[in-house]
Amino acid sequence: MKRFLDLADFSREQILDLLALAQSLQDHPQPRALAGKILGLVFLNPSLRTLASFQVGMSRLGGDSFVITPGQGTWQLETRLNAVMNGAAAEHVREGIPVLASYCDALGVRAFADGKALQSDLNETFFGMIDGLCDKPLINMESAMNHPCQALADWRTLDELRIPKRSKFVLSWAYHPKPLPLAVPAAILHMAAMRGMEVVVARPDGFALPPQIMAKARVAAASAGGSVNETSDRTEALAGAQVLYAKEWGSTLHYGDAQGDSRLRAGLADWCVNERWFTGALPDAKLMHCLPVRRNVAVADEVLDGPRSLVRLEAFNRLAVQMAVLHRMLA
């Protein structure tokens, strides 16, 4: 495996193989599998789980890693092609990425959406550039519109809990003071569709996921025997739900327009998940969230601290599935 950028690049069988490898590495540790191998980790944005779990994953497999955080101890990186670099950035990714790639055996890169032009972010303009500059195996540690490591971990969590494939999986918008990227909702939507679930996206008007993202998920759902729908009616969405996956994201109607987004979300603070949301759901319905989560803003304490919450387990599973990805790439 040379690239791990998008679950959609793999067949369902390949994903199931990766998940089986994750389980196998947990049952039968291979502490020398990646001896002598080095993973470079480039974080253009903050991280806790990804930062810790990728380093640990390499350690647990006998390899090593290093971390580069542009702007903090490292030069700020320019990303625009043909830029006249007379601003804050001292180095261009066109130099930075190939150089870092030359030092390691695989590279992980985190680069959030630019958040200005929707089409450019949908095109993964920046990550596409990274892809072209990196001649070593490359891992997407969250890009403009994807977060395949999170999606794979969540798939494993659903499997571990024996959540039936045909059950109802509600991906719901949740409140946040700022417009967050679409990477996680897009990746999780695709994952649930690819797993064959009955997926419903619940979001207020103005927060619909882009048609391209929805269409891509519908193709995956059709192939896996599931479905993808969307609604702005939370009660309808949650009726009979087995899983509520809460996630904050920005308005797609006002993409790149902070004021427009702000006006739209001003009245939506009640999109903070609490126990009442689960009234019409299955009795043992679960709450998922990729973390970090703003308590009592996106999800109430009562849910996060109650028996529905899978959020810690999801985070634990990041390590397991990423070890499988690293093993497949480097062993």
Add this chain to the structure above:
Amino acid sequence: MKRFLDLADFSREQILDLLALAQSLQDHPQPRALAGKILGLVFLNPSLRTLASFQVGMSRLGGDSFVITPGQGTWQLETRLNAVMNGAAAEHVREGIPVLASYCDALGVRAFADGKALQSDLNETFFGMIDGLCDKPLINMESAMNHPCQALADWRTLDELRIPKRSKFVLSWAYHPKPLPLAVPAAILHMAAMRGMEVVVARPDGFALPPQIMAKARVAAASAGGSVNETSDRTEALAGAQVLYAKEWGSTLHYGDAQGDSRLRAGLADWCVNERWFTGALPDAKLMHCLPVRRNVAVADEVLDGPRSLVRLEAFNRLAVQMAVLHRMLA
């Protein structure tokens, strides 16, 4: 050993065992003792010795480590229970700590005192929360009122220099432009008392250590055959002293009141340790300080660069004793 949070949690014999293990690991290195083990290090506050020595300690024992610095490359962490998280912190320790703990075999956490409410800091409110959230072995890398790694290193330093148990150990307040936490003075006071020394705390009026801290140390002193006293008279304190341990800390009379503290310390700039302080002390009296130290503010160059100074040796010993703690926890 599942917790290393406070020397007071251990018997004198257990501490002597740890110090013997530190010496043994120095004499007979065990470069594979912690092979496959991973230490997570969470720094909510700055560090130099702790940051370097814990990483090195794991390396020297064949293990590995990773560092998380909330607010720098990682999300800022919320610490208040029931907080409505609409401020700067994107993640709560209630998620962050269990997740990081799940990735490693032991966790070290540094979290300075909040510095607002004395009783809350004395209660170790925050570190108590961490303790409850971490199901792996946990190391206190400095909390509101404790710094057991520093205390253990200083004990080793006193032993190495063959400073007699019954000699006079003066813990003296020293000047600093700002009110620093009570963690080091509290931990060092307890260590010296537990070692059985004749301890005197010298501090200006308004800077007395809290009665709970003094009482706890007196219990340890009684059990070890030493004593604990306090005075605001520096000359009296230093008469016949074998060791002067200098440390800066904030006013307990004006705890959490920056202006009150500032007024009180304004006239205390002469609490900068210089050679004259040692006039009545034993001829070979030593100067100790946990570092970092503000030269010519807390301690004068002439003392730090002279033969009395043990400050470098104390720092060197951090590595030795922490390796013993790690070995006891993980080997």
Add this chain to the structure above:
Amino acid sequence: MKRFLDLADFSREQILDLLALAQSLQDHPQPRALAGKILGLVFLNPSLRTLASFQVGMSRLGGDSFVITPGQGTWQLETRLNAVMNGAAAEHVREGIPVLASYCDALGVRAFADGKALQSDLNETFFGMIDGLCDKPLINMESAMNHPCQALADWRTLDELRIPKRSKFVLSWAYHPKPLPLAVPAAILHMAAMRGMEVVVARPDGFALPPQIMAKARVAAASAGGSVNETSDRTEALAGAQVLYAKEWGSTLHYGDAQGDSRLRAGLADWCVNERWFTGALPDAKLMHCLPVRRNVAVADEVLDGPRSLVRLEAFNRLAVQMAVLHRMLA
């Protein structure tokens, strides 16, 4: 080898030996050569290549490393002797460096020029202090006036490309919005002279390298059979050139005077290397630069992305030569 501070501290034969070792380690990896060895890395200034390649170098040789970044997670370090430390710096290098050195087997330090007093920077006042404080092997990862790791990597690059010793090597000033340090131009000038090349320094009036630096290079050139000249005439300099090494640096006429420097460089934006610069050069003339480079400010895209550019290769070679240095110091 106890110190790697300046190529000039070594004979030509010793440098050739190091370069041969770099090649040998590439051809015949020694993944356990530095098992149990630990490198401490102290960065007082930003870094990408140095930060990544030193960590990787230790990993590839079976050793380990840790990184300290004063001011970011670690206390800000005071560097002035006899300072009354009542400002931002909480710790003095007089404590910090010996303590860090005690934890590791070799120390690398990056500390850019102070940029205020030319003579003090020429004297390496700060790095001299570090040198005196470190009782372990010490590596200069860029000091006020030197960058021996970059120079050694560039020597290897010239050898790899079979650039003839007697060919013309032009070290040219290039535009940058701010006055950068003299470390790289000084180190590269010396390297090219020591390699025996026909070196010409091309720079605008007011940007001449200090006479001491030029004289030192002339001694090295004489011994190696090459030459060192300088001119403000770019066309003359580049006539018949085999290599153009572009580098930005501050005015030596207005050293430490930001306004004077700014006035002088205001009219020099055409010192941005483009294809026209190569009109009179050899047809296969190469472009070198140490990186980071401001695209279309110091060097145009057309050159960086064209066949003349060796900039990536130079950066790749940092790893190879630093592994030789580490091996010589610690194996």
